[in-house]
Amino acid sequence: MGTHHDTHGHGGNERTADPDTALAKLLELDAEVLASYVSELTGRLAEHADPAPARILDLGSGPGTGSLHLARRFPAAHVTAVDISAQMLHRLRRQALAHGVADRISTVEADIDESWAEIGRGGSYDLIWAAAFMHHVADPARTFARAFEQLRPGGLLAVTEMDFFPLFLPEDAGIGRPGLESRLHAATNTRPPHEWTDHLRAAGFTLQERRPFEIRLDRTQAGPSLTAYAQACLATLRSHAADGLDSADLAALDALLDEEQPHSLARRHDLSVRTTRTSWIARRP
Numbered sequence: 001m002g003t004h005h006d007t008h009g010h011g012g013n014e015r016t017a018d019p020d021t022a023l024a025k026l027l028e029l030d031a032e033v034l035a036s037y038v039s040e041l042t043g044r045l046a047e048h049a050d051p052a053p054a055r056i057l058d059l060g061s062g063p064g065t066g067s068l069h070l071a072r073r074f075p076a077a078h079v080t081a082v083d084i085s086a087q088m089l090h091r092l093r094r095q096a097l098a099h100g101v102a103d104r105i106s107t108v109e110a111d112i113d114e115s116w117a118e119i120g121r122g123g124s125y126d127l128i129w130a131a132a133f134m135h136h137v138a139d140p141a142r143t144f145a146r147a148f149e150q151l152r153p154g155g156l157l158a159v160t161e162m163d164f165f166p167l168f169l170p171e172d173a174g175i176g177r178p179g180l181e182s183r184l185h186a187a188t189n190t191r192p193p194h195e196w197t198d199h200l201r202a203a204g205f206t207l208q209e210r211r212p213f214e215i216r217l218d219r220t221q222a223g224p225s226l227t228a229y230a231q232a233c234l235a236t237l238r239s240h241a242a243d244g245l246d247s248a249d250l251a252a253l254d255a256l257l258d259e260e261q262p263h264s265l266a267r268r269h270d271l272s273v274r275t276t277r278t279s280w281i282a283r284r285p
């Protein structure tokens with residue numbers, strides 16, 4: 001996941017000292033609140049995969065929300081999760097233990113832009129998953145080519161990107177000028193969504209599906225973590241917005257993030273989630 005200001009790569013909840021921990025928490029909340037779309041996506045993979053995948057690779061796994069979904073969806077599969085961050089992988093192993101799937105998830109700490117020797121150990125994969133990750137790599141064409149090499153013929157690659165950070169507030173949030181969140185997004189989501197179709201075809205893949213997910217969840221559908229998710233996302237964007245917003249908007253944003261303030265996210269009942277994701281499911285012929 002990433003805004004187009006590279007927010008995810010370097011973003012951090014200002015109230016959490018370590019950027020990886022802040023990002024991991026955001027990703028865990030994201031997976032919890034948006035669980036229904038991930039389920040829909042892994043359901044589509046189950047339909048495309050025949051037989052069910054036995055060896056799965058999760059590229060740029062982060063804290064492992066994708067690895068866990070996949071381990072649940074494919075109960076006979078082994079998942080190899082790769083990430084450059086030891087801390088992300090530590091969280092992943094803890095979650096895998098808590099969910100009783102530690103024996104089916106292994107971790108590799110590696111820079112995906114460097115050697116894939118460790119990733120390739122143990123033979124080819126049936127499914128490769130790369131969620132909110134491909135925009136991080138130095139050379140996407142090379143990474144798609146390597147993924148192609150690591151898949152067995154007939155194997156699947158599932159790539160997902162968050163097109164834009166989610167929106168949570170009504171147009172008039174009752175604080176500052178209306179349209180605050182739109183202005184925050186304009187200041188931080190500065191690049192167009194990622195588009196991987198041509199890259200996939202150039203690497204030799206056959207595109208099975210390119211699926212946009214338009215996600216609209218009201219408070220009830222989003223569940224009890226909605227407030228924490230909104231706080232994590234807005235705090236991350238806030239940390240990148242200093243140059244792009246005027247002082248009145250920054251003050252309004254700070255008030256939204258301050259739980260003591262009457263209009264704060266923590267005290268509101270009018271939050272919802274609006275976001276879009278795009279997934280590509282491609283096959284090595």
Ligand SMILES: C[S@@+](CC[C@H](N)C(=O)[O-])C[C@H]1O[C@@H](n2cnc3c(N)ncnc32)[C@H](O)[C@@H]1O
Pocket residue numbers: 001002008009027059060061062063064065066082083084085088110111112113130131132133136137
């Ligand atoms: C936005 S997070 C997405 C994590 C996870 N796939 C998810 O959907 O929750 C991107 C992850 O890629 C990892 N990453 C970035 N560059 C990397 C690289 N060159 N090699 C391996 N991992 C990398 C980061 O550490 C981070 O955990």
